[in-house]
Amino acid sequence: MSLNQPLADILARMAKMLDVLGEDTFKVNAHTRAARTFEGLTDDAAAMPREQLLSLQGVGPKLADKVIEFRTTGRIAEHDELASRVPPGVMDMMELPGVGPKTARVLWQEGSISDIPGLERAIADGSILSLPRMGEKFVTKIKESIAFRRANSQRLWLGRADEVASVFIERLRAHPAVRDAVAAGSLRRGRDTIGDLDILACLRESHLADAARVAECFRTTPGVASVPVSGENRASVRVALGHDFGRWSRTHAAEGDGPSIQVDLRVTPPATWGSMLLYFTGSKEHNIRLRERAIARGMTLSEWGLFKDDGQPGAPHTRGCTPVAADTEEAIYHALDLPFIPPEAREDRGELDHLGPWRLIELPDIRAELHAHTRASDGVLTILELAQDAKRRGFHTIAVTDHSQSSAQAGGLKPDRLRQHIADVREANGQVSGITILAGSEVDILSDGSLDYDDDLLRELDVVVASPHAALSQDPATATARLLRAISHPLVHILGHPTGRLINRRPGLSPDIGALVASARAHHVALEINAHWMRLDLRDTHVRAAIDAGCLIAIDCDVHEPADFDNLAFGVSTARRGLVTPERCINAWPAERLHAWLRAKGRT
């Protein structure tokens, strides 16, 4: 188990405690930045010599020593000391929208309010109004925040957030004053979960005075429950996720994933489209890097554009200055001596140091689906229907990979049924012109790492996707040994959804990713990015580790019904976050190359 995440967590907690205690904000930021560095790191900080720690972004001598202390003793003394001074409930209060470190400190130290229940009591008896800067409106805002938080303990699934965003985007695009509307924020960056939605609308040149009407159109979208922020060019709304928000909400609304989400809108004229899009896409940390880079080049960057720094007080766009670049993101990056950086890579994980143009995998590059189920197990399509759907999407290859015998709940095939199924696939192949139908199986990796069919049967298949389905609570060492055994099996092509996680549902296995990717590379096994938005497994940071190690990647939809093909975009954005290129993705290879690679397995 990597030390990176626990380390990131404890450093982030220290930053928050320093903040509420009123310590130097730059020290706070230093801890926050270091936490992010470890969160995005692929190599394990547990194994790094001090010199290597010091080479990391934002890690200096003091933080390096804290890392070493943490991995040696399991604690950081300074953290424990801070924790003894800050009640945990005060940290909870800072999670409320509208309550920052200063407010939390006033509540705690001047109002003796040290947790959210205490805050609710102080609101109920009115005693909160005696504290400085706490008025009626503030109290109302906090009450709403508490209710909102209670209903939204989890971030939203990517697939569901996308569905909600499209409701607003389609509505805005239909407005006569709007040239275009897009999702920005973490949705555009393709993160696996979304905290709130950011929508950007661009006015037509002929309708520059209509920003307020566009914001009005946005605020009045059916389903909007409240409007916490409303300005001339912006608005924030909260929406109840009812039955009007697409098929996922209908399927999953009652399953405890939070009944509302905040959606932020920004309206912009075309002249500032690029700088607004850049600003609103983030990540915040990426934007800060860009602004620092602008300053180093004698410029300043904001959502209003990139300007020459003329030393005058006041924001340049309010003084009539002409920007160096503002209308497109490309122009801004160019003026900062950078290539266009894809949104998925904007996480302050070293992307500004990337030389040359980026060419990450794109949706149209994908030409094959190698993980799909039919009615034979738990899918809804026949072999021919599956092939026709895949062909419609422009694929040259579809692999039929129904479940193996141990997945009884999914209708897994006993050996005899699989033999018949293989014969059926062979017969179907050729009946749909222009696409190759391969006979495969999604074979269970049993808890000891052995496979669910014997080798003679596996040898009859064109594609073997080996996946863990049960025993997903194994300890990391056992899980690692299990998956390594499956990877080293000579007939396995693809390791399917390697950790078995379900986002917001279960954590899945926590194998040693470094060992996994090294073995996958050595045994020519492709690691799957399962594109279903509840899985996205491998996750982005693991994909990055696989790419750094030289592994091959498969991006598959794990098709059970026709709509599952639509999830491919989420798999692709996860791949892009891991810096996957077309060359490394077997689904992007031409048919001949892919088929030759599949045939080579087990013959060497």
Place this chain on the structure above:
DNA sequence: GCCGTTTTCGGCCCGACTGTTTTCAGTCG
């Protein structure tokens, strides 16, 4: 607490909105 294409000391991202203020602090993204 970190960092160096003005710096090993003195900086450290930018602007809008909100609420409680008589001119601004706090929060957010």
